[in-house]
Amino acid sequence: MTLLTRERIAERLQQLQADICKAIETTDGAATFSAENWERDGGGGGITRIIQHGRIIEKGGVNFSAVHGELPENIQRALKVEDNRFFATGVSIVQHPVNPNVPIIHMNVRYFELGNGQWWFGGGIDLTPHYVDEEDARWFHARLKAVCDKYDATWYPRFKTWADDYFFITHRNETRGIGGIFFDRLSGNEQEKERLFNFLIDVGEAFAPVYTRFMQKHADEPYGEAEKKWQLLRRGRYVEFNLVYDKGTRFGLDTGGRIESILMSLPEQAGWFYDHKPETGSREELTARYLVKGLRWD
Amino acid sequence: MTLLTRERIAERLQQLQADICKAIETTDGAATFSAENWERDGGGGGITRIIQHGRIIEKGGVNFSAVHGELPENIQRALKVEDNRFFATGVSIVQHPVNPNVPIIHMNVRYFELGNGQWWFGGGIDLTPHYVDEEDARWFHARLKAVCDKYDATWYPRFKTWADDYFFITHRNETRGIGGIFFDRLSGNEQEKERLFNFLIDVGEAFAPVYTRFMQKHADEPYGEAEKKWQLLRRGRYVEFNLVYDKGTRFGLDTGGRIESILMSLPEQAGWFYDHKPETGSREELTARYLVKGLRWD
Numbered sequence: 288m289t290l291l292t293r294e295r296i297a298e299r300l301q302q303l304q305a306d307i308c309k310a311i312e313t314t315d316g317a318a319t320f321s322a323e324n325w326e327r328d329g330g331g332g333g334i335t336r337i338i339q340h341g342r343i344i345e346k347g348g349v350n351f352s353a354v355h356g357e358l359p360e361n362i363q364r365a366l367k368v369e370d371n372r373f374f375a376t377g378v379s380i381v382q383h384p385v386n387p388n389v390p391i392i393h394m395n396v397r398y399f400e401l402g403n404g405q406w407w408f409g410g411g412i413d414l415t416p417h418y419v420d421e422e423d424a425r426w427f428h429a430r431l432k433a434v435c436d437k438y439d440a441t442w443y444p445r446f447k448t449w450a451d452d453y454f455f456i457t458h459r460n461e462t463r464g465i466g467g468i469f470f471d472r473l474s475g476n477e478q479e480k481e482r483l484f485n486f487l488i489d490v491g492e493a494f495a496p497v498y499t500r501f502m503q504k505h506a507d508e509p510y511g512e513a514e515k516k517w518q519l520l521r522r523g524r525y526v527e528f529n530l531v532y533d534k535g536t537r538f539g540l541d542t543g544g545r546i547e548s549i550l551m552s553l554p555e556q557a558g559w560f561y562d563h564k565p566e567t568g569s570r571e572e573l574t575a576r577y578l579v580k581g582l583r584w585d
Numbered sequence: 586m587t588l589l590t591r592e593r594i595a596e597r598l599q600q601l602q603a604d605i606c607k608a609i610e611t612t613d614g615a616a617t618f619s620a621e622n623w624e625r626d627g628g629g630g631g632i633t634r635i636i637q638h639g640r641i642i643e644k645g646g647v648n649f650s651a652v653h654g655e656l657p658e659n660i661q662r663a664l665k666v667e668d669n670r671f672f673a674t675g676v677s678i679v680q681h682p683v684n685p686n687v688p689i690i691h692m693n694v695r696y697f698e699l700g701n702g703q704w705w706f707g708g709g710i711d712l713t714p715h716y717v718d719e720e721d722a723r724w725f726h727a728r729l730k731a732v733c734d735k736y737d738a739t740w741y742p743r744f745k746t747w748a749d750d751y752f753f754i755t756h757r758n759e760t761r762g763i764g765g766i767f768f769d770r771l772s773g774n775e776q777e778k779e780r781l782f783n784f785l786i787d788v789g790e791a792f793a794p795v796y797t798r799f800m801q802k803h804a805d806e807p808y809g810e811a812e813k814k815w816q817l818l819r820r821g822r823y824v825e826f827n828l829v830y831d832k833g834t835r836f837g838l839d840t841g842g843r844i845e846s847i848l849m850s851l852p853e854q855a856g857w858f859y860d861h862k863p864e865t866g867s868r869e870e871l872t873a874r875y876l877v878k879g880l881r882w883d
Contacts, residue, residue: 323860337859346859458838519854526855527848530828531838540756540829547860550825555858556817557824559851561635561644562621 291480296398297353297376299484301334303396303491304351304378308336310495311349311382314502317342320349325545329356331374335548339555343389343506347382348551352544359541365534372402377410378491379535381552382498387518388505390416390423391464391525392498393552395535396491398484406480408487409471411446412494413454415464415525417518418570419577423504424465427497428584431468434493438486443585446470451580456528461578463528517571519558526557589778594696595651595674597782599632601694601789602649602676606634608793609647609680612800615640618647623843627654629672633846637853641687641804645680646849650842657839663832670700675708676789677833679850680796685816686803688714688721689762689823690796691850693833694789696782704778706785707769709744710792711752713762713823715816716868717875721802722763725795726882729766732791736784741883744768749878754826759876761826815869817856824855 308320318341326332333352338344353376363371377397384391396410414427428447435443446468454463468490473483529536529552539549565571606618616639624630631650636642651674661669675695682689694708712725726745733741744766752761766788771781827834827850837847863869 339859346857348859458844523851526824527828530825546756550857551859553821553857556854556856558854559644559848560853561637561646561849562845 291484293374293376293400296484299488300376300378301351304334304336304349307380307495308349310499311338311344311347314499315341315343318344325548327354327543329543331355333548335545335551337551343384343502345383345385346555348380350379350548350551352377362538362541368401368405370401370403374400380494383554386506386508387417387510387514388508390414390501394494396487407472407474408483409473410487410490411450411467411469412490413450413464413467417521419465419574423501424584430493430497432585434489435468437489455580456524459524462580463525465577519556520560520563522554522557523559526553529553589782591672591674591698594782597786598674598676598694599649602632602634602647605678605793606647608797609636609642609645612797613639613641616642623846625652625841627841629653631846633843633849635849641682641800643681643683644853646678648677648846648849650675660836660839666699666703668699668701672698678792681852684804684806685715685808685812686806688712688799692792694785705770705772706781707771708785708788709748709765709767710788711748711762711765715819717763717872721799722882728791728795730883732787733766735787753878754822757822760878761823763875817854818858818861820852820855821857824851827851
């Protein structure tokens with residue numbers, strides 16, 4: 288049995304990055320991913336891969352990083368850990384499509400290790416449709432449930448609730464989208480480590496078939512000015528979540544990560560139209576009604 | 586002598602709001618301010634005045650509020666105060682112009698009082714030109730210096746440095762614009778209270794002549810697609826500052842203020858173009874060089 292070292296985890300995640308980029312490129316059919324290798328002053332680095340102005344994707348990032356060094360005090364306090372030496376590796380994805388009928392998607396899978404040997408896995412996938420399509424939402428959650436159920440039948444309901452709570456814009460009292468799964472601090476003994484890692488990779492491998500399906504299904508649907516305006520507004524909420532609440536963004540900014548890699552999650556354009564209220568019964572208003580915690584899609 | 590009560594302060598600030606709206610409307614010449622009265626669940630309320638799609642102003646807010654109640658624990662801790670009963674009144678302004686040659690401007694003047702009688706004034710004005718005009722920057726700082734010097738010759742250098750430090754986007758290592766003045770916790774005895782209040786009103790009254798001058802000077806200057814793109818990018822940085830760092834925004838979100846009033850500071854549209862780097866020697870690159878702390882404009 289090969290030991291599950293941090294190097295092996297990082298290598299596998301880097302492979303995942305490559306596979307996902309290839310799948311998105313193939314489906315987009317027009318744009319390809321750039322690749323920037325970067326190094327972090329405090330230790331480690333990453334590969335930032337960005338796709339822009341494609342047929343389907345307006346701006347999307349698939350980032351791999353493997354960084355190490357010392358945690359800033361505020362992060363150490365927030366994590367409630369005894370050791371400040373850390374290693375972290377992960378893949379982070381956000382895709383902002385051209386067509387408002389294609390949803391925004393986010394995925395993150397990560398491994399974290401402290402100097403004292405303590406380790407855990409974390410991650411999640413969540414979907415932010417500009418317009419909620421019930422069939423898509425059910426199919427999306429069913430896929431995530433299937434991945435979870437392979438490992439533990441209690442995980443999907445737990446991780447689904449965790450996502451509802453995490454991807455929540457408190458000051459708007461609305462969820463970012465229709466949720467998905469979120470998990471953190473998954474840990475155990477050496478045998479469980481292998482199993483948890485397999486789960487992490489299964490989550491990562493679920494991404495491409497899920498998102499390319501949505502790309503294919505909706506990319507050619509018609510839309511006009513009203514839909515583009517609503518897309519800008521939903522993207523504005525996405526910006527609010529990422530800058531005000533997202534712990535991953537904050538971790539990156541606080542630990543001196545590469546700014547353009549961290550903020551690749553922000554859309555190319557977003558809007559804030561003062562006190563915009565969708566018309567009763569409109570597609571926009573129907574979507575807003577779905578932005579609440581606790582909806583069951585399975 | 587009339588006692589300087591919270592009511593008198595709030596009334597005078599409400600008058601300031603009306604005067605500033607009138608001045609902006611007159612100079613814009615096309616759009617007028619809406620007015621929404623709102624009440625806060627925990628106590629008090631405000632008047633939000635928004636101008637949109639004018640000849641010169643694309644989206645601007647001039648907000649008055651007078652709120653009271655109990656401070657959330659995190660705010661009380663951040664303010665390092667013994668009492669959690671508070672009263673706060675102020676005027677907050679952000680103006681986002683149509684033409685990238687007209688600068689974005691922000692002003693805030695506020696009075697804060699605790700249940701135990703402790704009180705202070707705070708506020709500031711800062712300018713965020715999409716393109717730095719040295720003559721404007723010098724004139725702007727000279728006006729602020731003149732207001733400060735009427736009261737205390739040490740204030741302008743102190744409050745100018747304070748603005749450099751406050752309006753700073755740490756993760757970008759750049760200032761939001763060319764700064765201005767920022768001050769907080771100005772306090773003293775009853776006699777000094779009257780004097781500090783006069784200073785606050787002088788700062789507030791400096792706003793209209795300063796900004797309408799910039800509106801008039803630059804509103805008819807030509808611009809094209811490249812300048813609009815740069816404006817979107819500078820607005821993106823403005824959004825980053827307001828959502829990640831601005832204490833006033835955070836105070837509003839945490840104390841349950843009206844969200845659309847607090848976030849009126851965000852532009853109607855903003856952009857994040859991946860890893861955008863202005864060409865050497867371009868107007869954009871020259872502007873970026875000014876976004877550092879410690880430049881002297883007086």
